[in-house]
Amino acid sequence: MFTYTLRRLLFAIPTLLVISFVIFALLDLAPSDPTGDLPLTIPPEVREQIRASLGLDQPFLIRYLKWLQQFFINEPLNIFESLTGWQIGDGDRMRVLSWATRSPVVDLIVQRLPQTLWVVGLAYLFGVMIAIPIGVISAYKQYSIFDQIGTFLAMVGYSVPTFFTGVLLIVIFSSYLQWFPSVYDTNLRVTDFQSFVLQVKQMALPVTVLALFNASQITRFVRASMLDNLHQDYVRTARAKGVKEKSVLLIHVLRNSLIPVVTVIALGVPTIFSGAIITEQIFRVNGLGQLLITAVQGADIPLVQTLTFIFAVLIVLFNLIADVLYGILDPRIRYD
Amino acid sequence: MKNLKLLLAGTVAALAATGTAAYAERGTDGDLKILFWQAVSTLNPYLSGGTKEVYSSSMVIEPLARYDEKGELVPMLVTEIPTIENGGVAKDLLSMTWKLKPGVKWSDGTPFTADDVIFTWKYCVAPDGGCAQKAQYEGVTSVEAPDPMTVKITFSEPKPYPYSAFVGAQSPVIQKKQFENCVGAKAPGCTSANFGPIGTGPFTVKEFKPNDVITFEANKNYRDPAKPAFATATLKGGGDAASAARAVLETGEFDYAWNMQVEPEVLATMLKAGKGQLVTSFGTQVERINLNWYNPDPKLGDKRSTKEAGPHPALSDPAVRRALSLAIDRSVIDEAGYGEAGKPTCNIVPAPEAYASTKNDSWCLKQDVDAANKLLDDAGWKKGGDGIRAKNGARLSFLYQTSTNSVRQATQELVKDMWSQIGVDAELRNVSASVFFGGDPASPDTFQKFYADVEMYTNNFDGTDPEKYLAEWLCDKVPSPENGWQGQNIPRYCNPAFDKLVGELSKTADISKREELAKQLNDMLTEEGAHIPLIHRGSVSSHSVKLDGVRMNAWDSELWNVADWSRKK
Numbered sequence: 001m002f003t004y005t006l007r008r009l010l011f012a013i014p015t016l017l018v019i020s021f022v023i024f025a026l027l028d029l030a031p032s033d034p035t036g037d038l039p040l041t042i043p044p045e046v047r048e049q050i051r052a053s054l055g056l057d058q059p060f061l062i063r064y065l066k067w068l069q070q071f072f073i074n075e076p077l078n079i080f081e082s083l084t085g086w087q088i089g090d091g092d093r094m095r096v097l098s099w100a101t102r103s104p105v106v107d108l109i110v111q112r113l114p115q116t117l118w119v120v121g122l123a124y125l126f127g128v129m130i131a132i133p134i135g136v137i138s139a140y141k142q143y144s145i146f147d148q149i150g151t152f153l154a155m156v157g158y159s160v161p162t163f164f165t166g167v168l169l170i171v172i173f174s175s176y177l178q179w180f181p182s183v184y185d186t187n188l189r190v191t192d193f194q195s196f197v198l199q200v201k202q203m204a205l206p207v208t209v210l211a212l213f214n215a216s217q218i219t220r221f222v223r224a225s226m227l228d229n230l231h232q233d234y235v236r237t238a239r240a241k242g243v244k245e246k247s248v249l250l251i252h253v254l255r256n257s258l259i260p261v262v263t264v265i266a267l268g269v270p271t272i273f274s275g276a277i278i279t280e281q282i283f284r285v286n287g288l289g290q291l292l293i294t295a296v297q298g299a300d301i302p303l304v305q306t307l308t309f310i311f312a313v314l315i316v317l318f319n320l321i322a323d324v325l326y327g328i329l330d331p332r333i334r335y336d
Numbered sequence: 337m338k339n340l341k342l343l344l345a346g347t348v349a350a351l352a353a354t355g356t357a358a359y360a361e362r363g364t365d366g367d368l369k370i371l372f373w374q375a376v377s378t379l380n381p382y383l384s385g386g387t388k389e390v391y392s393s394s395m396v397i398e399p400l401a402r403y404d405e406k407g408e409l410v411p412m413l414v415t416e417i418p419t420i421e422n423g424g425v426a427k428d429l430l431s432m433t434w435k436l437k438p439g440v441k442w443s444d445g446t447p448f449t450a451d452d453v454i455f456t457w458k459y460c461v462a463p464d465g466g467c468a469q470k471a472q473y474e475g476v477t478s479v480e481a482p483d484p485m486t487v488k489i490t491f492s493e494p495k496p497y498p499y500s501a502f503v504g505a506q507s508p509v510i511q512k513k514q515f516e517n518c519v520g521a522k523a524p525g526c527t528s529a530n531f532g533p534i535g536t537g538p539f540t541v542k543e544f545k546p547n548d549v550i551t552f553e554a555n556k557n558y559r560d561p562a563k564p565a566f567a568t569a570t571l572k573g574g575g576d577a578a579s580a581a582r583a584v585l586e587t588g589e590f591d592y593a594w595n596m597q598v599e600p601e602v603l604a605t606m607l608k609a610g611k612g613q614l615v616t617s618f619g620t621q622v623e624r625i626n627l628n629w630y631n632p633d634p635k636l637g638d639k640r641s642t643k644e645a646g647p648h649p650a651l652s653d654p655a656v657r658r659a660l661s662l663a664i665d666r667s668v669i670d671e672a673g674y675g676e677a678g679k680p681t682c683n684i685v686p687a688p689e690a691y692a693s694t695k696n697d698s699w700c701l702k703q704d705v706d707a708a709n710k711l712l713d714d715a716g717w718k719k720g721g722d723g724i725r726a727k728n729g730a731r732l733s734f735l736y737q738t739s740t741n742s743v744r745q746a747t748q749e750l751v752k753d754m755w756s757q758i759g760v761d762a763e764l765r766n767v768s769a770s771v772f773f774g775g776d777p778a779s780p781d782t783f784q785k786f787y788a789d790v791e792m793y794t795n796n797f798d799g800t801d802p803e804k805y806l807a808e809w810l811c812d813k814v815p816s817p818e819n820g821w822q823g824q825n826i827p828r829y830c831n832p833a834f835d836k837l838v839g840e841l842s843k844t845a846d847i848s849k850r851e852e853l854a855k856q857l858n859d860m861l862t863e864e865g866a867h868i869p870l871i872h873r874g875s876v877s878s879h880s881v882k883l884d885g886v887r888m889n890a891w892d893s894e895l896w897n898v899a900d901w902s903r904k905k
Contacts, residue, residue, distance in 0.1 A: 031781065033774025038385045038468065040773070040795045044784075044822035046470045047775060050385070053466020053521070100377040100384070101546040102524035103531065108546060183589065186549055187570070284574050286548040294375060294547050294574075299770050 004335040019312045032299035034099045070096045100300040116287035120272045123207045127214025135222025157216030166209045166282040184285040206283045225257040266322040270314035363554045363567035365903040371593040373580040375547040375573025380530040385468025390505050394893035397508035397535035403891035407688045407800045429494035434487040441557040443540040450481035455512035462520040472507040496845040497801040505893035538564040538899035565902035584878045585612040591883045596876045600675025619890030621796040621873040627651050629828040641786045649730035655715035657865025663758045665703035673743040681872035685802045685858040693855040696862045708758045725759040733761040734789035739769040784815040806857045829866035
């Protein structure tokens with residue numbers, strides 16, 4: 001298992017390098033320009049100087065190598081320095097700078113990460129917690145009314161896009177009932193019970209929207225996996241032995257059914273970090289998804305490049321985690 | 337110097353008006369909530385140049401003088417506006433002297449001196465800095481301080497209109513102490529300074545979250561002890577124009593929202609809630625259709641839209657250019673897309689009033705389909721079987737491009753329909769704004785390359801003097817592969833008489849003569865059909881009915897007088 005993990009990790013390095021090159025090349029080929037949003041009163045020669053100050057006058061390969069150096073050497077060193085307080089070299093090294101804000105990209109990401117983890121992460125957690133019981137009951141009582149309703153809701157939740165459910169919830173709960181705010185207050189600090197309530201209130205709508213979406217996806221997996229196992233021989237044997245139905249279901253069937261579900265859940269974790277771009281935009285949550293979309297709109301290439309690459313790293317990493325988890329959970333599977 | 341007399345009168349009136357609103361003490365009115373639907377990326381306008389950055393930073397850092405809502409100069413950090421009459425501008429027009437207001441302090445308590453002004457100039461013109469406002473300092477050879485309260489600017493050649501450096505929201509003075517180690521290539525690295533500049537303005541930055549929200553506090557060292565009335569200000573960014581309008585006009589969550597680019601009828605419904613109102617101010621923005629004087633035929637490959645491609649087969653005919661303008665009903669376009677935010681115009685220099693010509697309004701402002709048809713008939717353009725006019729194999733069928741934007745696409749539809757009445761066909765195309773205005777020489781879709789017959793967008797000029805703007809239509813400003821497609825003469829208009837007149841304008845100091853020349857130049861462009869001016873666009877913002885003191889300004893930052901804003905009791 002260990003050698004397998006190590007091998008996979010080593011294999012990930014060239015994969016990620018290729019990914020980073022593809023992202024960089026794609027962004028470079030895209031016909032957008034960081035000075036495109038500036039007022040036309042700024043004359044062309046000044047625009048040319050702005051582009052030069054952003055390093056755009058250098059050849060493609062040099063810019064790519066520079067980014068590699070900044071991202072893989074300078075940024076980790078910087079994080080190491082700020083964690084330990086030690087200084088390596090003169091500490092004055094070029095970091096990946098966003099073009100729009102002219103500030104280090106990593107700082108922007110660090111600033112945005114908590115909101116995304118709270119809102120999107122919590123929604124994912126709730127989604128899983130709702131999905132598993134519904135999936136189990138749906139499978140156990142297949143074709144019952146509960147199953148039919150569950151299936152229907154899952155289909156609706158999966159097929160109705162979040163930009164619709166989000167606005168729908170705003171119209172009902174913010175505009176009409178006025179229970180929850182529609183704009184996420186990013187300056188709110190939780191210091192006492194009252195501000196905690198406010199925080200819960202402003203998180204309620206985006207979390208609901210996303211949790212519904214996540215739950216409907218996972219429910220289907222749980223149900224299918226449960227159905228597979230319910231008809232297995234070992235279930236009949238267990239019942240024949242006189243094991244209580246509750247134990248049959250929750251100990252034997254559920255545990256076995258969760259193996260593929262855990263994989264699916266692990267594979268879905270990177271999407272938490274990439275933020276729910278649309279949902280964050282609707283509720284003005286200042287998370288990573290919103291950061292990405294403003295960067296794309298403003299042609300802030302270093303920010304887009306770094307964010308997308310981090311997402312790629314997470315996807316590769318969680319693929320590996322899913323595979324390893326699979327091996328741990330299911331003794332029948334051995335990689336070595 | 338008629339303008340400057342007006343200016344003085346205006347200043348007195350302005351002082352009188354604000355005097356009444358300023359009974360409140362500093363910091364008594366709580367939090368001022370401002371909404372910009374495009375989030376602010378940095379508070380250093382020298383590093384960004386975007387309107388949202390220029391406006392938001394104007395609450396903190398100030399220029400020596402600003403334009404007020406009438407486009408007249410108001411002294412901010414100086415005692416008076418230098419003119420030839422008061423000796424502030426040298427007779428040879430080669431230098432000017434500003435006298436700084438005594439006792440002005442930076443928000444950190446240190447005194448504001450001429451050194452800071454000199455430093456600001458050095459900061460922006462430093463090589464490798466990529467300063468976005470460099471054009472403001474064009475022609476400045478030196479900035480000196482004969483004494484700590486005097487700033488002397490020397491120009492490389494006579495400047496008949498010298499008010500550019502340190503004037504207006506685009507070139508505010510920054511503190512030397514704070515930015516001393518941030519000059520040139522080091523500028524972007526100074527994140528904390530760029531995110532929290534120390535200023536002389538009514539507010540200071542408390543916290544800046546890039547692309548999200550800014551929290552301001554009243555500046556304890558602001559020169560007027562009674563201002564600002566608000567203790568804090570929050571400037572939230574993001575979302576879209578319609579929901580920003582709703583937050584002020586319908587729900588009242590915010591006091592002020594910038595740039596209401598929303599369909600007139602949507603705004604009208606929101607206004608019924610009675611919580612807010614719209615404010616409009618007209619600057620120099622004109623939505624125009626540029627006509628390509630060169631041939632953009634795709635068959636010509638890389639040569640298209642350049643001199644080598646030769647004149648446009650149809651648009652080189654003055655009759656066609658005139659007919660295209662005559663066929664357009666500007667008031668319909670205005671009503672459908674702009675409402676309060678626009679008025680029909682036939683000028684490319686629509687303001688200030690003294691510079692706005694009325695010469696062509698008689699024939700141009702009114703749609704006249706019959707006259708247009710007659711013009712084309714007389715010029716020999718015959719309708720074919722498909723109803724489209726043609727002559728010598730050239731058809732009046734045009735590729736009409738613009739940036740992607742719902743108002744522009746609606747305007748395209750209307751214009752296409754109007755042109756169809758005179759036997760002119762239009763093929764509509766829209767390009768994403770970041771590509772269209774992006775200026776990437778490798779992209780075929782930029783407005784500079786103009787690989788189309790006609791294209792539509794808005795342009796304007798900073799400040800109130802149109803000299804530099806009118807120089808954009810000089811022959812040598814035509815974009816071409818040689819200059820990397822960077823010229824500003826987008827229609828490829830070239831007229832030696834026009835060039836000569838621009839040369840004259842750049843040598844004329846007398847204001848009334850300048851006005852006369854600018855009008856002549858403007859009229860030439862309209863009459864000869866370099867472009868078809870459509871709509872004089874205003875800036876529209878909205879504010880809560882409870883907010884007092886807003887004087888909407890299209891010549892400077894909209895937030896130029898935020899120090900005078902207060903909450904109605």
